[in-house]
Amino acid sequence: MEKTLTIRDLSVSFQATGGTVRAVRGVDLDLYQGETLAIVGESGSGKSVTVKAIMGIVSSNQTIDSGSICYRFQQDGEWTETELLNLSRNEMRQKINGTHIAMVFQDPMTSLDPTMSIGMQLMEGMMHHLHYSKAQARERALELLNMVGITDAEKRMKNYPHQLSGGMRQRVVIAIALSCRPDILICDEPTTALDVTIQAKILELIQEIQKKTGISVIYITHDLGVVAKVADYVAVMYAGRIVEKGTVEDIFYDPRHPYTWGLLSSMPDISTDAPDRLYTIPGSPPNMVDLPAGDPFAPRNPFALEADFKAEPPTFQISPTHYAATWLLDDRAPQVEMPESLRSRIQAMTEGGGVCV
Amino acid sequence: MSEHLLEVRDLKQYFRVSKKYTVKAVDGVSFHIDAGETYGLVGESGSGKSTIGRSIIRLYTPTSGTVTFEGVEISGALGAKETKHLRTRMQMIFQDPMACLNPRKKVGDIIAQGLDIHHLYRDREERQEKVYRIMEKMGLDREHAGRYPHQFSGGQRQRIGIARALVMEPKLVIADEPISALDVSIQAQVVNLMKDLQGELGAAYLFIAHDLSMVKYISDRIGVLHLGHLVETGTTRDIFERPIHPYTKSLLSAIPHADPRVEKQRVAIGYDYKTSGIDYTLGTYHSLSETHTVLCTDEEFAKWTRV
Incomplete structure (x- = not known):
């Protein structure tokens, strides 16, 4: 499989009133063609700051301290490479955004223009980027609306965003994102603002489009159920670092980082009887202005070692696809097992294999 | 007087948008x-669902129906x-x-x-x-x-x-x-x-x-609400283990599971009120057990409960 996006050692910080916020600290990520990556x-x-850096969306108090984002794409049958961080804002907007990398935002109400019909919003990008004539753009817009499952596309073109329901609006946003045939689609919590039933539909829609067009998708989410449904590769972030990354099977069936254990355990399990208490990760996320010395997760980590409070752990490789940043994987560390309840749950999943409610 | 803490009977909450158009946000809901x-x-x-909460605590004035709280009608x-x-x-x-x-x-x-x-x-x-x-x-x-x-x-x-x-x-x-x-x-x-x-x-x-x-x-x-009608209500066990109403089933099927192997193959059950042929206003409450009730017509009840 061809690698389309390579992020190396990306660090981003913000100047805030309280001091410097180091929002992203040394992120390494790869995205392959046709693959789905979940953060x-x-x-x-x-997680959002990372993907916004890919899109070149930079706020005025933000600086990119180090790193590279290398984007490879096929042009006239040949692979070309571009370093996205070297491009100016205008170059990003003209060459990359929309036509190569497109983004779907969380809230479909705020990402659509309320004063413009959805047909016009769909056609705008195509006329600008691909220099389509109005008739051509219109034809393709209808095609796109059909593809995202909007019935009566002809009539819907004249509608304004407020005339559509939340799920419909998100479908329109997806259609707009796909209009200039991007290679990479970034979805920033695309279903958080939607109901569960609509969420399932939208996720299935994106999967279907991916199958048809072969684009790569990056999902940002905090819902592990969504991750299980869509992702091929998963990166778990905490306090600006990737603490664990691996294939979806690595993360769900063989998690190694205590934070991943906590995330998996705190998901209510609907297939078994409810326990008396939900597992919780104690404490709350750290203040990013002055991060404590050592591993930022250490104060919330019931499995923290002494070393965790002194130095931040490096990333250890577990298998060719699976990495985790925790001192527990160091040779000198004592043997620590994941919580019993999680172990039995994973066992039930791997043995049960394919039983639905 | 009832022995329940809160008794909601046939609660209706309509909002008049214009002379011709009224939104029936809650249309005859009863539970306790x-x-x-x-x-x-x-x-x-x-x-x-939010409207029901707000009507009970009187952020809205209910259109009709009674709410009794600790024996006092509110x-x-x-x-x-x-x-x-x-x-x-x-x-x-x-x-x-x-x-x-x-x-x-x-x-x-x-x-x-x-x-x-x-x-x-x-x-x-x-x-x-x-x-x-x-x-x-x-x-x-x-x-x-x-x-x-x-x-x-x-x-x-x-x-x-x-x-x-x-x-x-x-x-x-x-x-x-x-x-x-x-x-x-x-x-x-x-x-x-x-x-x-x-x-x-x-x-x-x-x-x-x-x-x-x-x-x-x-x-x-648990009570399952759809378009202002309480379509199914029962104990947590009733709803999760023996869901009857197609809407409840579609809701349950939409919950993502934290198991990639199961989740990758699963397709959520769709439910579209318009094409389902179900008319909530025709339905009456049918009891499956003391705790489990579902809103439907007699024929629907027979169809859904048949194994």
């Missing part, structure tokens, strides 16, 4:  | 809540006595912890506002004592009483919202999506806390949510 983490873990 | 239990109300947005015109009863014994927790706290008041005063209005203390010390006690129960520091809401994180603010409701020692708390706006790791903390405090204070909860997995965890009984 999981709590709010403030730096 | 017993003392100390948790009733979960689930449904998609627009199903009327759905009609409210006299001074009924108002006092309602406002002190029933409390509400709102969805958005960022929007529901007055930004210009200190947290201690926000929590004590209900006590102030109803003069529920003898002197300043007792007031202070009550505020500190509830804050400690919520896992907040005494010192936090002097701070303003913006100095807290989302999870902490929601704790303040819950403290403000529980300081009144209510018998019924209406929790309108109390965890939807929080991070996953914080959601579990807040739900555990609500469950612990329920044991301590003996309050009943009306827990409104669209996340069925959390509802399953906290509720004793």
Whole structure:
């Protein structure tokens, strides 16, 4: 499989009133063609900042301290490479955004223009980027609306965003994102603002489109159920770092980082009888202005070693696809097992294999 | 009089948008809540679940139907006595912890506002004592009483919202999506806390949510709401193990599982009211067991229960 996006050692910081917030600290990520990557983490873990850096969305108090984002794409049958961080804002907007990398935002109400019909909003990008004539753009817009499952596309073109329901609006946003045939689609919590039933539909829609067009998708989410459904590869972020990454099977069936254990354990399990208490990760996310010395997760980590409070752990490789940043994987560390309840749950999953409610 | 803590009978809440158009947000809903239990109300947005909560606590005036709370009818015109009863014994927790706290008041005063209005203390010390006690129960520091809401994180603010409701020692708390706006790791903390405090204070909860997995965890009984109709109600076990109504089934099938091998192959069951041929207004309540009821016509009942 061809690698389309390579992020190395990306660090981003913000100047805030309280001091410098180091939102992303040395992120390494790869995205392969046709693959789905999910970035999981709590709010403030730096997942949105990472993908916004890919899109070249930089706020005025933000600086990119180090790193590279290398984007490879096929042009006229040949592979070309571009370093996205070297491009100016204008170059990003003209060459990359929309036509190569497109983004779907969380809230479909705020990402659509309320004063413009959805047909016009769909056609705008195509006329600008691909220099389509109005008739051509219109034809393709209808095609796109059909693809995202909007019935009566002809009539819907004249509608304004407020005339559509939340799920419909998100479908329109997806259609707009796909209009200029991007190679990479970034979805920033695309279903958080939607109901569960609509969420399932939208996720299935994106999967279907991916199958048809072969684009790569990056999901940002904090819902592990969504990750299980869509992702091929998962990166778990905490306090600006990737604490664990691996294939979806690595993360769900063989998690190694205590934070991943906590995330998996705190998901209510609907297939068994409810326990008396839900597992919780104690404490709350750290203040990113002055991060404590050592591993930022250490104060919330019931399995923390002494070393965790002194130095931040490096990333250890577990298998060719699976990495985790925890001192527990160091040779000198004592043998620590994941919590018993999680172990039995994983065992039930791997043995049960394919039983649905 | 009924022995239930809260009895809602045939509640209707209509909103007149224009002369010709009326939104029937809640259209004939009946259910009850017993003392100390948790009733979960689930449904998609627009199903009327928040409206029910708001009508019960009288943020809206119900169009018709009766709501009886501790033997007092609170759905009609409210006299001074009924108002006092309602406002002190029933409390509400709102969805958005960022929007529901007055930004210009200190947290201690926000929590004590209900006590102030109803003069529920003898002197300043007792007031202070009550505020500190509830804050400690919520896992907040005494010192936090002097701070303003913006100095807290989302999870902490929601704790303040819950403290403000529980300081009144209510018998019924209406929790309108109390965890939807929080991070996953914080959601579990807040739900555990609500469950612990329920044991301590003996309050009943009306827990409104669209996340069925959390509802399953906290509720004793569940009501499934769609388009203003309560389509199915039963114990948590009834709903999860023996769902009858196709809408309930589609809701259950939409919950994502944390198991990639299962999840990758699963396709959620769709449900479209318009094409399903079901007319909620024709249905009557059919009982499957003492606790489990479903809204449907006789033919539908026969069809759905056939194995």
